[in-house]
Amino acid sequence: MSEIIEVSSDWLALREAEDARARSRELARAAARRLRSGPIVIHDLGSGTGSMMRWLAPLLPGPQTWVLHDWNPSLVDCAANGAVPVDRRGRPVSVHTRSGELAQLDPDDLEGASLVTASAVLDVLTSDELGTVARACVTVGSPVLLTLSVTGKVRLDPPDPRDDAFAAAFNAHQERLVGGRRLMGPAGAALAQRLFLEAGWHVRAVTTLWRLGGHDPLLVEQWFDGWWDAALEERPDLEVEGAQYRATRSTQMRRSALAVTVAHTDLLAWP
Numbered sequence: 001m002s003e004i005i006e007v008s009s010d011w012l013a014l015r016e017a018e019d020a021r022a023r024s025r026e027l028a029r030a031a032a033r034r035l036r037s038g039p040i041v042i043h044d045l046g047s048g049t050g051s052m053m054r055w056l057a058p059l060l061p062g063p064q065t066w067v068l069h070d071w072n073p074s075l076v077d078c079a080a081n082g083a084v085p086v087d088r089r090g091r092p093v094s095v096h097t098r099s100g101e102l103a104q105l106d107p108d109d110l111e112g113a114s115l116v117t118a119s120a121v122l123d124v125l126t127s128d129e130l131g132t133v134a135r136a137c138v139t140v141g142s143p144v145l146l147t148l149s150v151t152g153k154v155r156l157d158p159p160d161p162r163d164d165a166f167a168a169a170f171n172a173h174q175e176r177l178v179g180g181r182r183l184m185g186p187a188g189a190a191l192a193q194r195l196f197l198e199a200g201w202h203v204r205a206v207t208t209l210w211r212l213g214g215h216d217p218l219l220v221e222q223w224f225d226g227w228w229d230a231a232l233e234e235r236p237d238l239e240v241e242g243a244q245y246r247a248t249r250s251t252q253m254r255r256s257a258l259a260v261t262v263a264h265t266d267l268l269a270w271p
């Protein structure tokens with residue numbers, strides 16, 4: 001068993017509305033057009049508490065069964081015990097959960113899949129794990145919708161001469177070694193695209209943006225804190241400069257005078 005990287009359910013809840021706003025509806029509609037008619041089964045990989053299901057279920061026909069896969073059982077339990085979303089015609093979906101590591105994902109784990117999804121997951125996988133996921137998807141042959149993979153590009157407004165050093169340190173931290181696993185960080189989306197193209201699949205990619213700022217002060221503050229902490233963990237030598245930088249940005253956040261754009265890629269792949 002690998003060392004689990006804990007993601008807090010509070011953080012997933014805080015970001016859920018912005019995730020929902022940012023994900024590409026155009027790709028969701030394109031995925032819906034590729035579904036066979038009749039009951040559908042959606043497997044969501046690295047589901048956390050089910051944010052992807054709550055966003056996508058109402059955009060798809062039904063009846064729907066969702067199978068939520070995550071290595072953290074406490075997160076999928078939240079999804080299983082929470083409010084059940086409805087499909088495009090207002091019918092409640094069925095929800096099943098599976099605890100397990102994506103490193104061991106087998107085509108049989110995607111039984112009956114009409115669609116495979118994942119959101120904000122590729123950056124925390126290794127290249128081998130993503131290879132395993134892509135092979136399982138290709139064997140099963142249903143369309144795959146991979147949303148909100150970070151690209152490493154962020155823009156803070158107003159700009160500050162220290163932004164680039166912190167962004168570079170954060171991106172290096174995203175590619176860190178955890179329990180012997182080298183995470184892909186911002187390279188995840190490009191590798192996924194390549195793996196599906198090499199399998200002879202079609203891929204559509206759309207840039208999707210988180211826009212953080214004064215309308216959700218807690219989200220921008222927590223995003224900045226996490227970004228800054230990770231950058232300093234990677235580059236402890238930035239500590240002194242980092243304290244001044246944080247003070248500047250904190251003042252701006254208190255005045256609702258900081259806007260942040262975080263770029264992602266959404267991918268739809270199909271055979």
Ligand SMILES: C[S@@+](CC[C@H](N)C(=O)[O-])C[C@H]1O[C@@H](n2cnc3c(N)ncnc32)[C@H](O)[C@@H]1O
Pocket residue numbers: 005007012019045046047048049050051052069070071072075100101102103118119120121124125129
């Ligand atoms: C950033 S969260 C995204 C959660 C959810 N998809 C969402 O959009 O809210 C990444 C999720 O992937 C899960 N995860 C990360 N690495 C995993 C792995 N190797 N196997 C299974 N689940 C994993 C984490 O437990 C977490 O729930």
